[in-house]
Amino acid sequence: MAEFDKQRALEIFSGTGQQINFRPIEDVDLELIAKWRNDAETAKYFFSTVPDDIDNQRKWFSEAAADPDQINLLVLDDKHIPLGMIALVDIAKDLNSAELGRFLVGESRARNTGLGQAALNKFLVLVFTELGVKELRAYVHTWNQRAIHVYEKVGFRPQPAERPLSSVNKSSITMMLLKRDQFINKAHLTR
Numbered sequence: 001m002a003e004f005d006k007q008r009a010l011e012i013f014s015g016t017g018q019q020i021n022f023r024p025i026e027d028v029d030l031e032l033i034a035k036w037r038n039d040a041e042t043a044k045y046f047f048s049t050v051p052d053d054i055d056n057q058r059k060w061f062s063e064a065a066a067d068p069d070q071i072n073l074l075v076l077d078d079k080h081i082p083l084g085m086i087a088l089v090d091i092a093k094d095l096n097s098a099e100l101g102r103f104l105v106g107e108s109r110a111r112n113t114g115l116g117q118a119a120l121n122k123f124l125v126l127v128f129t130e131l132g133v134k135e136l137r138a139y140v141h142t143w144n145q146r147a148i149h150v151y152e153k154v155g156f157r158p159q160p161a162e163r164p165l166s167s168v169n170k171s172s173i174t175m176m177l178l179k180r181d182q183f184i185n186k187a188h189l190t191r
């Protein structure tokens with residue numbers, strides 16, 4: 001049975017020369033990520049209550065980079081300009097499950113242009129077919145209808161059970177699930 005190997009996973013997600021590309025987040029990206037996450041237009045969608053200033057960003061990243069069970073990626077366009085980020089966290093060693101997280105189209109000009117769906121679709125192809133994850137979950141503020149819509153379009157389905165209330169604004173959080181077979185059967189296999 002295949003086991004999760006972080007180094008191999010980072011290689012899988014480091015393709016180049018396509019319309020949408022990914023690469024592992026590095027220290028030099030943290031200023032940009034802090035800027036994205038502090039934008040009032042995007043900050044409200046996250047669960048974190050800690051200000052994403054550069055110091056917190058560095059602290060977060062040193063822990064995230066050392067965590068063997070997560071990969072954090074930059075989303076880049078065809079010219080390798082960073083437009084957003086996406087992560088796979090809590091990756092089970094046996095690859096039975098993982099969580100999609102930190103999904104953000106950080107550049108406002110790129111939001112609502114189809115980039116999020118295209119990046120997510122490509123990410124899921126790699127997650128399910130190259131990495132071999134069997135089931136993916138995602139947690140979304142129930143009022144974040146844009147993200148829920150995008151997740152549903154690629155096949156995620158909301159689950160009845162909800163996480164404890166968010167400490168940010170006491171709104172509820174929707175858990176969504178997508179199984180590999182469901183995704184592959186929906187033939188989202190464009191790259």
Ligand SMILES: CC(C)(COP(=O)(O)OP(=O)(O)OC[C@H]1O[C@@H](n2cnc3c(N)ncnc32)[C@H](O)[C@@H]1OP(=O)(O)O)[C@@H](O)C(=O)NCCC(=O)NCCS
Pocket residue numbers: 041042045046103104105106110111112113114115116117118139140141144145146147149150
């Ligand atoms: C969620 C996010 C990643 C999606 O990326 P994007 O590039 O903006 O999304 P796309 O342009 O690919 O698709 C947006 C879709 O949502 C729809 N949409 C836009 N606003 C909406 C709303 N208020 N309610 C429902 N659907 C909405 C659009 O019509 C489009 O759907 P369509 O293609 O069927 O017409 C991006 O908007 C983002 O970074 N948001 C802030 C952070 C966030 O919410 N992250 C997810 C946290 S779990």
